[in-house]
Amino acid sequence: MKATDAEILSTYPNAGKESLIPILQEIQENTGFLSEESIVHVGKHLHVPTSRIYGVATFYNQFRFEPKGKYHIQVCRGTACHVLGSSSVLDFLEKELKIKAGQTSRDGLFSIEVVACIGACGLAPVICVNKTFHAKVTVDSLKHIIDEYRDAS
Amino acid sequence: MKLTITINNKPVKAEKGELLLDVLEREGIRVPTLCYMKDFLPSGACRMCVVENEQTGKLITACSYTVDHGMNIKSHSARVIEARKTIVELLLSNHPDDCLYCVRNGNCDLQDLAREHCITERRISGEKNRHHLDLSSASIVRDPAKCILCGRCVKVCSEVMEVSAIDFINRGSQTLIGPTFNKGLNTSSCINCGQCIMVCPTGALSEKNHFAEIRDALNDPAKTVVVQYAPAISVTLAEEFGMAAGTDVNGLMNAALRKIGFDRIFDTTFAADLTIMEESAELIERITQGEDLPLITSCCPGWIKYAEEFACDFLPNISSCKSPQQMLGAVLKSYYADISGIEPENLYVVAIMPCTAKKFEGQREEMTQKGISDIDAVLTTRELADFIRLFGISIDKLEAETADSPHGIRSSAGKLFGVSGGVMEAALRTAYFKLTNKEMKQFRIQQVRGCIGRKEAKIQIGDLQLGVAVVNGLANAKKLLDEIRNGRNDLHFIEVMACPGGCIGGGGQPLRKNSESIIKRMEALYQIDETETINVSHKNPEVLALYQNFLEKPLSRKSHKLLHTTYCQRDVLL
Structure with missing residues (x-):
């Protein structure tokens, strides 16, 4: 069973603002994203205004504010992938799924996350869906990959 | 060294x-x-x-x-000038090119810097900022597209006000300043004080304009449009027209308002006197009963919203008195409408305030009678100046005129409401008289004067020693409240004003003025207090007449119904 925010926060008694990022990471690990409620809970616990917490959380790429989709697509935007066209990969996915990076599609099926290098430069441009790597993707192959996930659900 | x-x-x-x-x-x-x-x-x-x-x-x-x-x-040096010029060019590269339509046109730091650095052509062009206009707040309009990310608003909001409604969001070229989850200001902890507008170098923050509604009302023959102005306005308006800071243009302002077409002109300072009658009675009642002390003032709508969000434990301490703006609105739409034979729904009340939070206050649900708002529209000092210019009035060429009666006569004590410490001074003068039946020997209470963030005094009234404190800037209020939470118990009465210096430093005042202007405005108000003859609220003949003809006495049933209000805890994204 998932831990509640209160349970997570109880492991940080008398914590100051220096604990903000570890707490946010733990909550995201636990629930998959940072909800409004979570941010309010953390703010009350640390006596930090929510505007500050949201500011810190949006500064880092690792935090998301919507639940992940059933299929969570990580698009590598590292150097090698960039050189081999990862920007059009991202463009295509955003258009095809009608969401921006960081968002989740309305049907809850897909979400996109932009990541820096995921250490698979030999496979560039690469995407990773729920920990499955798809190598040397092109617009055509992406269409196929997305359709397969759609059919599978 | x-x-x-x-x-x-x-x-x-x-x-x-x-x-x-x-x-x-x-x-x-x-x-x-x-x-x-x-x-x-x-x-x-x-x-x-x-x-x-x-x-x-x-x-x-x-x-x-x-x-x-x-x-x-x-x-x-050439290198320095080139560097500065490039910085301005880069700031302009993603800035919307709509200076002519901008609220800060002609009054903008970025525009001035572009002119100073002789920028006459576009050398660097970039993608323009595209962000939603935030019109959700009753008081403040946020246009993040015009924001240059200097962060002054963020600093003021967190360090002076301890509200932190806004902060930086995202990073790099995606950065913007906004409330939590980039939602509207209306669901944030923003208290509408407008200090962010005062420090914004561009048009990214401005007040919500009530121009159109007021012009419609002025052009509607069925409506009687009346206006009231706050104590601080007469000593600041002059600066908008190039006159020295602290020049008192009360008479000229009355004349200008008549020229614009307002049917009747009232002075909110009259209602400040009324507030003092009610609030001093409340103070004496609480001291006699020993309940809910210290009493805390309620004139400042920024402070009230702050308390409803961050200091709910002090809500019972806050005076139930409405602010002078709302008291006068309530009196106008009941007593005045009645004696003048005007239907309350046909009486349109405009308030001119040094404050953006007053726009929010005027729209509060509690501030209505039978579904009719006590106040219909609020203009800031800046907007009044725009209005005067719009109607082509040369204010310096007018003859001074007086406000209308009733509700036009005021004491100089009421006038002090415009400066931090003034409500305290006015209230003490009247409380002293009510408790001892004698006037104070010396009206001036020096310990509560001046522009510093916190002032305290011990005042001897007969056998009673009254502990009083005056704070401005809500960060200072928070410190004082924390002391009380930790057991401090020597205070009976506290005045809180959100803006530094009080209303003379309010969020609706002329832009791009320095602290010297605020001191000059303060001196002007004290000067009025020195030179005029009615120095106490309880000697305002029109206030006494209002009690005699209508309200009966302070804290009467009628007073409670019209002049007092309630507060509630607010759930916002804190």
Whole structure:
């Protein structure tokens, strides 16, 4: 069973603002994203205004504010992938799924996350869906990959 | 310790630890700044204030470097000017090109810097900022597309007000300033004080304009349009028309308002006297019963919203009195409408306030009678000046006129409401009289005067020693409330004003003025108190007549119904 925010926060008694990022990471690990409620809970616990917490959380790429989709697509935007066209990969996915990076599609099926290098430069441009790597993707192959996930659900 | 540095080939003496910017200013050299604010920790974010240090060959920010041995500063070398020019060009590259339609046209730091640096062509063009306009707040309009990310609003909101409604969101080219989850200001903890507008160098923050509604009302023959103005307006409006800070233009303002077409002109200061009658009665009642002390003032709508969000434990302490704006609105739409034979729904009440939070206050649900708002529209000092210009009125060529009766006569005590400590002084004068049946020997209470953040005094009234405190800037209020939470119990009465200096430093006042202007406005109000003859609220003949003809006595049933209100805890994204 998932831990509640209160349970997570109880492991940080008398914590100051220096604990903000570890707490946010733990909550995201636990629930998959940072909800409004979570941010309010953390703010009350640390006596930090929510505007500050949201500011810190949006500064880092690792935090998301919507639940992940059933299929969570990580698009590598590292150097090698960039050189081999990862920007059009991202463009295509955003258009095809009608969401921006960081968002989740309305049907809850897909979400996109932009990541820096995921250490698979030999496979560039690469995407990773729920920990499955798809190598040397092109617009055509992406269409196929997305359709397969759609059919599978 | 003294040291000597070289500025533009001239040896200059300076104190160790002194800010380079201050030394340059003392030498009569103006270095442009954007993100810098006096008395705040510098962030050095905008780089506008770069100067060249020939000792090291580096460009350094004058706002964040202190003087050091051997410094050889060039404040306007070719390299410096080029660097500053490029910074302005880069700021303009993603800035919307709509100066002509901008609320800050002609009154904008960015525009001035572009002109100063002779920027006449577009050398750098980039993708323009595209963000949603935030019209959700009753008081403040946020246009993040025009934001240059100097961060002054963020600093004021967190350090002066301890509200932190807004902060930086995202990073790099995606950065913007906004409330939590980039939602509307209306669901944030924003208290509508407008201090962010006062420090914004561009048109990214401005007040919600009530122009159109007022013009419609003025053109509607069925409506009787009346206006009231706050105590602080008459000593600030002059600055909008190039007159010296602190010039009192009360009479000229009355004349201008008549020319615009307002049917009746009332002085909110009359209602300030009314507030004092009610609030001093409340103070005496609470001291007699020993309940809910200290009593805390309720005139400032910024403070009230702050308390409803951050200091709910003090809500029972806050005076139930409505603010003078709302008291006068309530009296106008009941008593005045009745004696003048006007239907309350056909009486349109405009309030001119030094404050943006008053726009929010006027729209509060509690401030209505039978579904009719006590106040219909609120103009800031700035908007009044725009209105006067719109109607082509040369204010300096008018003959002074007086306000209308009833509700036009005031005491000088009420006038002090415009300055931090003034409500306290006025209330003490009346409380003293009510408790001892004698007037104070010396009306001036020096300990509660001046522009500092917190003032305290012990006042002897007969056998009673009253502990009083006055705070302005909500960060100062928070410190005081924390002391009380931790057991401090020597205070009976506290005055809180959200804005530094009180209403004379309010968020609706003329833009781009410095603290010297605020001191001049303060002196002007004290001067009025020195020269006029009615110095106490309980001697205002029109207030006494209102009690005799209508309200009966302070805290009567009628008073409670019309002049008092309630507060509630607010759930916002804190």
